[in-house]
Amino acid sequence: MILWMDGQFIEEEQDIKISPFDHGYLYGLNFFKTFRTYKGKVVLFQEHYGRLISTLNEYRIKMPYTIRELMEIIKEMTNKANGRDGKILLNISAGNQNKTLQFQSKYSEPNVIIFYESLEERKRGLVKSGRWLKTKKDPAKYNNKYLGSLEIDNIEEVEGFFTTPKGYITDGLHSNIFWVKDQILYTPDSILGIEEGVIRQWVIQTAKILGYRVIEGVFFPKELETAFECFITNSVDEIVPISNIGRAKFLGENGPLYQQLHQAYIDEILKTIREAI
Structure with missing residues (x-):
């Protein structure tokens, strides 16, 4: 498993901490997309990204990374996985809100985590x-x-x-x-x-x-x-x-x-x- 959170790679054995005041944890304002890579690239990634942005906009959560920045991160993850393609979970949580226990009008600093798990190669034709x-x-x-x-x-x-x-x-x-x-x-x-x-x-x-x-x-x-x-x-x-x-x-x-x-x-x-x- 390769982990990336809010701008940096994290060793799997390190503790990953999400504040209990993150509104993704408190109120379920947490969204994700799951997809896979092919030689380090994602099929229909524009569509995946567009759907995610549409959902985040509905909840007034700002996505801090462009599609190109995310693809660079995924490319680096693939390199760290020695070129093996992987299953990716891109997770966006509304973020910490200075210990306020109420909804916000907008969320400008969400927590972004990317999980990368290498896929075992298998023959096509799964039934x-x-x-x-x-x-x-x-x-x-x-x-x-x-x-x-x-x-x-x-x-x-x-x-x-x-x-x-x-x-x-x-x-x-x-x-x-x-x-x-x-x-x-x-x-x-x-x-x-x-x-x-x-x-x-x-x-x-x-x-x-x-x-x-x-x-x-x-x-x-x-x-x-x-x-x-x-x-x-x-x-x-x-x-x-x-x-x-x-x-x-x-x-x-x-x-x-x-x-x-x-x-x-x-x-x-x-x-x-x-x-x-």
Whole structure:
């Protein structure tokens, strides 16, 4: 693990201290993005950064680092990792507020931490099973992800699928959900409080270019279980086909749209490696 906080690298064995007066700790004003590198570069990093800035602006938290500065930090982290690509967690917390126990009109000195964990190399073609979770999705509570994760024994092979208390499909433990039937790509609507990942938006746009109709809506599990294809997306695992959910079987890695999107994303990676920001 390589750690960077507020302008300097920190040895892993050192103590990392966050004040109890940090409003990220006190009031949950804490935001993060997770993604990975490819030869030291991040695919769609402009989009990741833009979404983060949009969220921070909503809460009047100033981001003290530009996208170029962050990429330089990530490049240095990659060098410290001997060139190995890594999974990155970029965390922004509202910051210390001089021991005031009340909200501020703006936060100009947030705490910024970057965690870099080297990724083990693995062959492409990861396939998972899906499982409906008993834990219901509550957008107001991040800890339902923890509760849902307790239902999954092997996260490398199985992804948990959330539904709302009314039974609508939302998203996965660590992903956005898609399924295909009759040349139509379906995915849960953002009104359900899903986490709108950058790869989710990329998939929607790319599928339209490939000639698929895309419907974002409110769906019950039975509607997904009758699909031909099902896959999940996130910025670390990319696009992962789902082979089955219980007795419902899908095309998995043989799904036509999955294969097209998979190749298109490889092309996006190669483009990112070739080009500078």
